[in-house]
Amino acid sequence: MVPEVAHRIxxxxxxGQLGHKLNTALQPLGEVKAFTRAELDLSNPTALRxxxxxxxxxxxxxxxxNAAAYTAVDKAESEPQVAHAVxxxxxxxxxQLAHAWGAMLVHYSTDYVFDGGGQRSxxxxxxxxPLSVYGASKLAGEQAxxxxxxxxxxxxxxxxxxxxxxxxxKTMLRLAAERESLRVVADQIGAPTSTALxxxxxxQLIHAMQDAQAADPRWGVYHVAPSGETSWHGYAQxxxxxxxxxxxVLKASPSAVMPITTAExxxxxxRPMNSRLDTSKLQNTFGLTLPVWSQGVDAILDELLKKKPx
Numbered sequence: 001m002v003p004e005v006a007h008r009i010x011x012x013x014x015x016g017q018l019g020h021k022l023n024t025a026l027q028p029l030g031e032v033k034a035f036t037r038a039e040l041d042l043s044n045p046t047a048l049r050x051x052x053x054x055x056x057x058x059x060x061x062x063x064x065x066n067a068a069a070y071t072a073v074d075k076a077e078s079e080p081q082v083a084h085a086v087x088x089x090x091x092x093x094x095x096q097l098a099h100a101w102g103a104m105l106v107h108y109s110t111d112y113v114f115d116g117g118g119q120r121s122x123x124x125x126x127x128x129x130p131l132s133v134y135g136a137s138k139l140a141g142e143q144a145x146x147x148x149x150x151x152x153x154x155x156x157x158x159x160x161x162x163x164x165x166x167x168x169x170k171t172m173l174r175l176a177a178e179r180e181s182l183r184v185v186a187d188q189i190g191a192p193t194s195t196a197l198x199x200x201x202x203x204q205l206i207h208a209m210q211d212a213q214a215a216d217p218r219w220g221v222y223h224v225a226p227s228g229e230t231s232w233h234g235y236a237q238x239x240x241x242x243x244x245x246x247x248x249v250l251k252a253s254p255s256a257v258m259p260i261t262t263a264e265x266x267x268x269x270x271r272p273m274n275s276r277l278d279t280s281k282l283q284n285t286f287g288l289t290l291p292v293w294s295q296g297v298d299a300i301l302d303e304l305l306k307k308k309p310x
C-alpha cells in the first residue's frame with residue numbers, strides 16, 4: 001500500500017530484535033534512515049544530540065522511531081547511570097529534537113513501570129511504581145518524552161519476542177535441546193508480544209496520526225500486547241510442544257518443564273508478578289484487533305525452524 005504521505009523516518013536501534021523488524025515494516029511508508037547502536041549511541045546523550053543535529057541539516061525526519069533501549073534488566077542494577085542515559089536522557093533528547101523538527105515520535109516502554117501487584121490488567125493511567133533500575137529508567141524516559149514532545153506515541157509492551165536477536169523463546173529451544181528437564185518460573189503472568197505485532201501496530205498508528213496536530217487527544221501512552229495470558233512456565237511448555245510439532249528434536253518434553261516460584265530463582269532485579277496490560281484504549285481508539293499471544297509465538301517458531309531445524 002502506498003502511503004498518503006511519503007515520510008522521512010529516522011529509526012534508532014535498527015539491529016535490536018524490534019528494530020530489525022521495524023526496519024522492514026517501515027520501508028513502504030517512505031524513506032527510512034536506520035541506525036544501529038554502534039552508529040548512534042544512546043549512552044552518550046550529548047554526542048547523540050550533536051550527531052542528530054548534523055543529520056538534520058541536510059535530512060530532517062518527519063517521524064522518529066526509537067527502538068533502542070538498555071534492556072539488560074539485571075545488569076542495570078549495577079549500571080544505573082548507563083541505563084538512565086539510554087532509557088531516559090537520550091529519549092529526552094530525541095523528544096526535544098522531534099518537537100523542533102515538527103516530527104512525531106514513536107517510543108517503546110515496558111510493563112516494568114508498574115509494580116506488578118494485583119491480578120487485573122494494567123491501564124495506561126494506573127499509578128506507576130517501578131521495582132527496578134530498568135523500570136525506573138524507562139518510566140523516566142516516558143515522562144521526559146511527554147514533557148518535551150506533544151506529538152508522541154509511547155507504546156508499553158511486555159515479554160517482547162522475535163526471530164531476530166536473543167530472547168526467552170530461543171533460550172528455551174536451546175536448553176530443551178541440551179537438557180532433559182527445565183525449571184521455569186510459574187508465578188509471573190503476562191503475554192509474549194511478537195515484534196511483528198509491535199511493528200504492525202506502529203505502522204497503523206503512523207498512518208492514523210500522520211496529520212494529527214499537537215492538541216489531538218490521541219497522542220500519548222498506549223498498551224500494546226496480544227490477547228490472552230500465560231506464565232513463563234506455560235510459555236515454555238508451549239514453545240517446546242510447538243517446536244516438536246514442527247519437527248524439532250528436543251531432549252525435554254513439555255511435561256518435563258517443572259514449575260518453580262520467583263523466590264526459587266532469585267535475580268538482581270525484581271520482576272513484576274503481574275504483567276497483564278489492558279489494551280482496550282489502543283483497540284477502541286484505532287479500531288485494532290489484537291491476536292492471541294500464541295499466534296505470534298507460533299509464527300516465530302515457523303520462521304526459525306524453517307530456517308534451521310533443530
